[in-house]
Amino acid sequence: MSTLLLALAAGGLVGVTLGALGGGGSILAVPALIYALGFTPVAATTASLVIVVLTSAAALPAHARDGHVRWRTGLLFAAAGAGPALLGGALAARLPPAVLTGAFALVAGAAAVRMLRRRPAADDDAPVRPGRAAAAGAGIGAVTGVLGVGGGFLAVPALTGVLGLRMRVAVGTGLVVLTVNGLAALGLRAGTVDTLDWAVVGPFVAAAVLGAWDGKRLAARVSGAVLRRAFAVLLLAVAALMLIDAVV
Secondary structure: OOHHHHHHHHHHHHHHHHHHHOOOHHHHHHHHHHHHOOOOHHHHHHHHHHHHHHHHHHHHHHHHHOOOOOHHHHHHHHHHHHHHHHHHHHHHOOOOHHHHHHHHHHHHHHHHHHHHOOOOOOOOOOOOOHHHHHHHHHHHHHHHHHHOOOOHHHHHHHHHHOOOOOHHHHHHHHHHHHHHHHHHHHOOOHHHHOOOOHHHHHHHHHHHHHHHHHHHHHHHHOOHHHHHHHHHHHHHHHHHHHHHHHHO
16 A cells, blocks of 8 residues: 555544544554654654544634634643643653654553443533642643653543533544644644654644534434544554554
């Protein structure tokens, strides 16, 4: 299969995941860019941020129109995470690729386990505790900067588990966090953006944006519990593969 077709196929899968689950796009984009498209880990994490920021921004309006975005919560998360994302980006440049890959796998696995745990019914109108939201947002921002991911695969579990949002609202609100945190993390990676292979990244982004619309429609037809379990299984599978790669 040609590089262009691989980029289109991977981008479509990332977009569907992002549109349906509000996260997970970068956790698919990073391994796809490295193992299928031949990017270095540094280039892959930078390209992943570009892809997820653009795809999240494109998917956000549709979720907002459906009333599935808690703007105050999302912006509080994002504001708390912007500074740590910048610092994490600076730290990432000093870590060996194997360390980044292993850390990526461990964080993804922990998020998946958390999502698989049963939780009581949530109330979308419950008041948001600013302290808890800010603490969770700062942690997600730091991980975004270090691992070069949008943070959605952590933001959605945090929004459902820590703040008690229902899955569909967490999906829409998570897109706000992905967009802002991704932009912040790119702030210290600007020098590497110019060196990306845009003949691959461009089609990848285009397919991801189109796929996000299909993912949004999928989310409207599938229950939140099914989406959560699918997301968790996906994270566990990718985490296991990347951990093996890091230690072998």
